[in-house]
């Protein structure tokens with residue numbers, strides 16, 4: 001682990017702890033730690049939603065959305081560590097797919113969830129010289145939940161179809177930003193790490 005990793009994990013954990021046992025912001029059902037972590041990843045950590053409402057709000061089916069986020073977390077050590085802790089807190093083996101969100105009959109639960117090959121955003125690896133941006137945001141080396149939280153805030157401030165050029169130096173951004181755009185429906189026009197051009201959805 002790099003020296004800063006522990007701090008990133010503890011800040012992510014603190015974000016989960018801050019709203020522990022909150023009610024879903026849509027249906028008022030109590031959310032579990034995993035659902036809070038999903039919400040944090042989507043930039044909704046201050047007003048967590050249950051998995052069903054989170055998926056529905058993004059126009060996704062619950063289980064594919066859940067599996068996609070889980071696969072994404074496994075590639076991100078900060079999310080993976082907090083996920084393991086939440087498994088233990090809720091009484092599940094630390095590396096299992098927790099029974100709160102996966103039914104025992106779910107065939108996925110027996111397998112390692114793996115990143116699906118579909119849904120990858122086709123983007124250019126070339127610098128986006130022709131891509132015009134309305135706004136820029138230099139996120140520096142902000143990582144994990146803090147990056148998407150800041151990004152969500154800035155995208156929501158744009159007018160529909162306006163473009164943001166993001167500078168994000170965290171190495172995880174190469175996975176996090178395309179995944180976040182896929183999940184939220186904003187268009188990733190081009191990426192050339194650490195630069196990302198994102199167009200707000202309508």
Ligand SMILES: [Zn+2]
Pocket residue numbers: 024025026027028029049050051052053054
């Ligand atoms: Zn709900």
Ligand SMILES: [Zn+2]
Pocket residue numbers: 032033034035090098100101
């Ligand atoms: Zn749970």
